[in-house]
Amino acid sequence: MNEKVNAAEIFGQNVFGDEAMKERLPKKVYEELKRTIDDGAELNPVVADVVANAMKDWAIEKGATHYTHWFQPLTGVTAEKHDSFISAPKENGKVLMEFSGKELIKGEPDASSFPSGGLRATFEARGYTTWDCTSPAFIRETGTGAILCIPTAFCSYKGEALDKKTPLLRSMEAINTQALRILRLFGNTTSKKVIPSVGPEQEYFLVDQKKFLQRKDLIFTGRTLFGAMPPKGQEMDDHYFGAIRERVGSFMKDVNIELWKLGVTAKTQHNEVAPGQHELAPIYAQVNIAVDHNQLVMSTLKSVAEKHGLRCLLHEKPFDGVNGSGKHNNWSLTTDDGINLLDPGKTPHENVQFLLILACILKAVDTHAELLRESAADVGNDHRLGAHEAPPAIISIFLGDQLDDVLEQLVNTGEAHRSLKGGKLHTGVATLPSLVKDATDRNRTSPFAFTNNKFEFRSLGSRDSVAEPNVVLNAIVAEAFQEAADRLEHAENFDMAVHDLIKEYIAKHRRIIFNGNGYSQEWVEEAERRGLPNLPSMVDAIPALVTDKAVALYEKFGIYTRAELESRAEIQYETYAKVRNIEARTMIDMAGKQIIPAVIKAIQGLADSMKSVSSICPEADVSVQKELLIQTSALLAETKGALEELKVQTEQALQIENVEEQARTYHDYVLPAMEALRKPVDELEMIVDKSMWPMPSYGDLLFEV
Ligand code: ADP
Ligand code: MG
Numbered sequence: 001m002n003e004k005v006n007a008a009e010i011f012g013q014n015v016f017g018d019e020a021m022k023e024r025l026p027k028k029v030y031e032e033l034k035r036t037i038d039d040g041a042e043l044n045p046v047v048a049d050v051v052a053n054a055m056k057d058w059a060i061e062k063g064a065t066h067y068t069h070w071f072q073p074l075t076g077v078t079a080e081k082h083d084s085f086i087s088a089p090k091e092n093g094k095v096l097m098e099f100s101g102k103e104l105i106k107g108e109p110d111a112s113s114f115p116s117g118g119l120r121a122t123f124e125a126r127g128y129t130t131w132d133c134t135s136p137a138f139i140r141e142t143g144t145g146a147i148l149c150i151p152t153a154f155c156s157y158k159g160e161a162l163d164k165k166t167p168l169l170r171s172m173e174a175i176n177t178q179a180l181r182i183l184r185l186f187g188n189t190t191s192k193k194v195i196p197s198v199g200p201e202q203e204y205f206l207v208d209q210k211k212f213l214q215r216k217d218l219i220f221t222g223r224t225l226f227g228a229m230p231p232k233g234q235e236m237d238d239h240y241f242g243a244i245r246e247r248v249g250s251f252m253k254d255v256n257i258e259l260w261k262l263g264v265t266a267k268t269q270h271n272e273v274a275p276g277q278h279e280l281a282p283i284y285a286q287v288n289i290a291v292d293h294n295q296l297v298m299s300t301l302k303s304v305a306e307k308h309g310l311r312c313l314l315h316e317k318p319f320d321g322v323n324g325s326g327k328h329n330n331w332s333l334t335t336d337d338g339i340n341l342l343d344p345g346k347t348p349h350e351n352v353q354f355l356l357i358l359a360c361i362l363k364a365v366d367t368h369a370e371l372l373r374e375s376a377a378d379v380g381n382d383h384r385l386g387a388h389e390a391p392p393a394i395i396s397i398f399l400g401d402q403l404d405d406v407l408e409q410l411v412n413t414g415e416a417h418r419s420l421k422g423g424k425l426h427t428g429v430a431t432l433p434s435l436v437k438d439a440t441d442r443n444r445t446s447p448f449a450f451t452n453n454k455f456e457f458r459s460l461g462s463r464d465s466v467a468e469p470n471v472v473l474n475a476i477v478a479e480a481f482q483e484a485a486d487r488l489e490h491a492e493n494f495d496m497a498v499h500d501l502i503k504e505y506i507a508k509h510r511r512i513i514f515n516g517n518g519y520s521q522e523w524v525e526e527a528e529r530r531g532l533p534n535l536p537s538m539v540d541a542i543p544a545l546v547t548d549k550a551v552a553l554y555e556k557f558g559i560y561t562r563a564e565l566e567s568r569a570e571i572q573y574e575t576y577a578k579v580r581n582i583e584a585r586t587m588i589d590m591a592g593k594q595i596i597p598a599v600i601k602a603i604q605g606l607a608d609s610m611k612s613v614s615s616i617c618p619e620a621d622v623s624v625q626k627e628l629l630i631q632t633s634a635l636l637a638e639t640k641g642a643l644e645e646l647k648v649q650t651e652q653a654l655q656i657e658n659v660e661e662q663a664r665t666y667h668d669y670v671l672p673a674m675e676a677l678r679k680p681v682d683e684l685e686m687i688v689d690k691s692m693w694p695m696p697s698y699g700d701l702l703f704e705v
């Protein structure tokens with residue numbers, strides 16, 4: 001029987017959060033630390049020592065043996081190096097458990113092997129991790145035991161950001177400063193801080209571990225590189241929100257328990273569209289915490305899956321022919337005293353502050369659409385964006401009927417006098433309660449959709465960190481706020497000036513609004529007429545990082561320097577080339593060592609069958625064997641030809657030194673060569689004896705979890 005789980009009891013038990021700090025720190029120390037956390041005051045070393053000691057005692061009571069500075073290098077995943085608490089043995093041979101303030105606030109991993117995109121030559125190996133006390137420390141329990149994890153930022157010797165966290169924290173400061181200026185203009189003197197909040201919805205696949213281990217493509221690349229479609233895909237829509245199978249359910253239960261212990265508010269779970277696909281969403285949190293928590297969600301999904309004899313696939317497109325996985329990034333701006341700046345209220349046409357903020361967001365997204373697109377660029381995501389299962393690669397905004405109507409009134413008549421209401425939902429059944437509808441329906445094809453009191457950025461890939469998209473959102477909106485505040489703070493007649501500004505921004509940037517079907521070809525053409533950028537692949541998107549426009553934006557707010565941006569562009573190109581290279585080599589390996597030998601055996605079998613049947617019974621019909629023999633041999637020859645071509649293309653791409661040119665070459669030449677190899681192999685899979693096929697099929701992987 002199911003053991004009882006008390007979520008309230010276990011929630012946060014492995015987090016050194018506010019409650020633990022209050023309980024274990026002297027009052028004065030607690031208050032000083034709070035000042036650092038809440039107001040950004042510098043941390044005093046004496047305080048750090050006391051905090052470190054209390055944190056160590058707490059962690060040891062929980063069974064922790066080691067601590068680690070937990071950071072987020074530009075690989076997109078987290079990194080950690082464990083140090084045990086033990087000191088050098090004393091004269092009596094005993095060790096003490098030690099952890100100083102210095103060890104808490106500063107670490108120096110030998111970081112020369114993390115991607116730095118030329119920011120640091122390998123001989124300048126120093127990199128420092130510094131405690132981000134705004135995200136609480138926690139204990140992770142894994143096979144290595146219990147480890148105290150201290151969330152940190154990671155910088156080079158010269159202070160350049162080598163991670164995803166540092167720019168995020170910088171962008172939070174920028175939007176806080178600029179959003180407060182807007183609030184003050186509207187007479188708000190009480191809110192002290194504006195914080196971006198994020199709720200990322202995480203999609204993933206589960207497959208059986210034993211089958212996973214029989215597929216080199218899943219092992220090396222996280223996705224299948226070959227595989228014929230099974231007789232059934234997702235066409236019946238019977239998996240979406242369907243009953244959760246026992247094995248998957250017990251996995252989800254353990255995931256929730258682990259996450260709750262870590263203070264992650266795992267809230268929603270359901271089956272997704274594709275067979276074998278699921279989703280987990282937490283309750284939204286302050287963005288830097290949301291970023292950390294999303295990393296914990298991803299690593300917990302993976303580790304718990306292994307304990308259940310499963311593997312969790314976070315790749316954006318593990319299987320061709322069924323939907324891939326993304327991550328919806330729900331973003332809003334909230335004050336420390338609980339006001340959501342994106343809440344339009346019941347009558348948005350009267351809510352001038354909201355309309356100004358909305359107009360600024362339209363301006364920001366229209367001005368920097370390429371940057372938003374780039375922030376969702378990931379090699380795996382190239383297989384989704386624009387592929388009729390995820391938003392197109394063209395960035396646009398969906399506002400819905402109500403806001404659209406308000407903007408329309410403003411632009412056409414200069415004034416907005418009414419807001420559309422949702423009205424009642426009529427089901428035609430007398431016994432069902434009548435519900436008040438939202439004023440706006442949803443649009444599932446839009447990359448950037450307004451949903452009640454938040455924007456949902458839907459282009460993100462499932463395995464990517466959510467840090468970057470939020471850096472972009474914070475930065476571009478901060479810029480729009482800054483420009484608006486610069487004008488309005490000097491206006492003689494504020495009411496008139498704000499009214500004019502809203503109208504001006506809407507008129508100028510309306511082209512970014514699109515409420516229709518984002519999957520249609522008409523939209524691609526319409527977007528081109530409107531002059532909106534369409535950057536179909538990651539390689540097309542990367543240049544957006546280093547345009548003068550982007551550098552000016554980021555340098556203005558001290559979020560990235562030009563060098564930091566250039567390094568990120570370089571890492572992106574390298575990542576693209578490396579991922580495609582591994583994929584190509586995996587295909588070469590599988591085709592050469594597994595598939596071709598299996599097909600040769602199958603052909604041998606057909607030939608043997610023909611020979612032996614004919615010798616026993618010359619008048620028997622062996623035309624089926626003959627036809628299959630001809631067909632299989634032809635596909636085998638095509639496979640071998642495509643394999644040789646892929647080898648040549650990969651070899652040529654590998655020689656190219658310029659990273660941008662190299663990434664382009666992988667995209668333009670290696671990728672098509674991979675597709676050309678896959679085609680005959682997938683056809684062969686459909687005609688070769690299943691018992692001879694060297695790996696589990698899509699049907700085995702997707703339907704037999
Ligand atoms: P929807 O059905 O609109 O997608 P959900 O309630 O399922 O909304 O929420 C999706 C995610 O958005 C969750 O992680 C949720 O916590 C988050 N979310 C809800 N409101 C906000 C908000 N104001 N700001 C940021 N995220 C939010
Ligand atoms: Mg959603």
